[in-house]
Amino acid sequence: MTAEAPPVVAVDKEEQVSAPRPRVRAWLSRHPLAAYAIRRLGLYVVELWGALTIAFFFFRLMPGDPINTLIQSLQQNYIYNQQASAEIIARYQHEFGLEGNLLSQYLRYMDRLVLHGDLGPSLINYPTPAQDVILRALPWTIGLLGISAVLSWVIGIVVGAIAGWRRGKAGSAIITNLSIALAHVPFFFVALILVYVFAYTLGWLPARSAYDSSISPGLSADFIGSVLKYGLLPGLSIVGIGAMGWILSTRMLMVPVLGEDYLVYAEAKGLKPWRILTRYALRNCYLPQVTAFGISLGFIFNGNVLVEQLFNYPGLGTTLVTAIQQLDFNTILGVTNVAIFSVLTAVLLLDLLLPLLDPRVKYWK
């Protein structure tokens, strides 16, 4: 490596400051992976900041007066007879971070959010902080959507691989066409049909809520059984449609691989078909499918508004709808931020991990 000659000329102060830069650059060019990671992290920070900012201004610029709404709801709830005085309004404005102009509101909001992880008080459950309201809903959403996501991925990969392997057979064609037809159908439609059949017509399963309210929440067998029973219908509707998409994409990835020479060679070697399928063919589909799965895991933090709403499931989606109905800015922003953060982080982690997992992935070039 031809190192640059160190500057021999007398340097003034300004040049001294920038002197290390060539060294940094040289180091980066010797460590492309590190350079890539740094650039990727930088992009992550920019995207995160941009998305949080857009979300903040989007909701702040909406017409509607949350303080007025709060005072009205307080008056209703606590029979608050006196008219809201200017002091009370000012106090609430302070508490909700609504005093000053939009820019100072924004700076204060970012300061609270980034440095303290504080979203301010919620309205739907005043005075509980919005982050606590969200944290209470989060386990339900993660539980329902997370388990459903894993199940649909596993089912989709297995069925899709078999459908690809047995391409041209009648069963495979039926499964493929079925998944093409159903892959984009909203979960909610299936949920509605399932509710009608199993809850209203047959009466086998509960139609609403996340657990039997007569059982107190805890780590008892009764409670867990009840949660599973109540989660069956929403879960089934998500897995049923979600798996279709994975079947389709796995099959699409499988079929071109099946024509490769190394598979013919593996067959000529006399390997068992099952071994060829799992160790030779399916392996090549893992990478894109793992990537897509990681991203879809990030998206579960969006909650599934419609399914949760239909089942009255106490997750993020239901929380969001309640918050919007009551103009609860802090909670709305909080839910949106959770979704933004988890999607961006999932994509970041995948982008950083993939070059390590697969030597063919060369992002940093």
Next chain:
Amino acid sequence: MRILNAVLRTVRNSGRLATGLVILAVMVLLALLSPLIVQWIGGGTDPIEVAAYEKWLVPSGDHVLGTDQFGRDVLAMVLSALSVSLQIGAIAGVISTVVGVVVAFVAGYKGGWIDNVLSTFTGILLVIPTFPLLIALSAYAKNVSLFQVGVMISIFSWPFAAKTIRSQVLSLRSRPYVDLARVSKARDLEIITTELLPNLLPFIGVGFASSALGAIFGLVGLEVIGLGPGGVIDLGQIIFNAINTGALTLGAWPMFVVPIVLLTLLFAALNMINIGLEEVYNPRLRGVAGE
């Protein structure tokens, strides 16, 4: 004429594309004819008027799908709602495809810092969860028209179209024939319209179908939460009414099963068109999605 022949050949080569187009065409035809059919069902009176018939009639010869809680004929309602749903898909699909195409071409063709800025912005919009924003927007904007809802939905759906088309522009930009056009001093706009755009039509078609699909579902979602545009009934609102008026407990299944079946068919048709177009224009996938 040449274009027509090419289209016909494409359709003949892909059974899936043809099936999707036929289903879509039948639905559009039904929607276009819906005023006439509704009139015929009413036989002189308006069958969608409140209290046109008795409430909650079960399906029979007179009312094939029964009537709802206001005594409206469900079949007539479903048909005119289908036309509204297709309209919202067309409005939002066109707007977001046009915006997406413009952004994709500017970013992909110009490259450099413009591409960086536009792509980062598109990327940011893609991670902001759209449904909450859409709910919020329509919760505040009450009494909006169908067209305004279409615009609102397109605000959030153009980034998807932009992203797909941009990557195609990037791959086309460096093809030899584009270089040739550039060497022969063709202007940028000329290259884009005569060299790039025709080759991208299938991808633009895919973008349009996806945006339309997203918009129809977006409106259904809004209606199900009870936040749709006023004055019109789309398929989502019929489902919402069915849930809220207890059609589930009363066993009035046509009220939600028929809209769901229609929308499922529509989604299936659009997805078949998507996959069919990709198969035809991406030879590596040919035969992949099933023989």
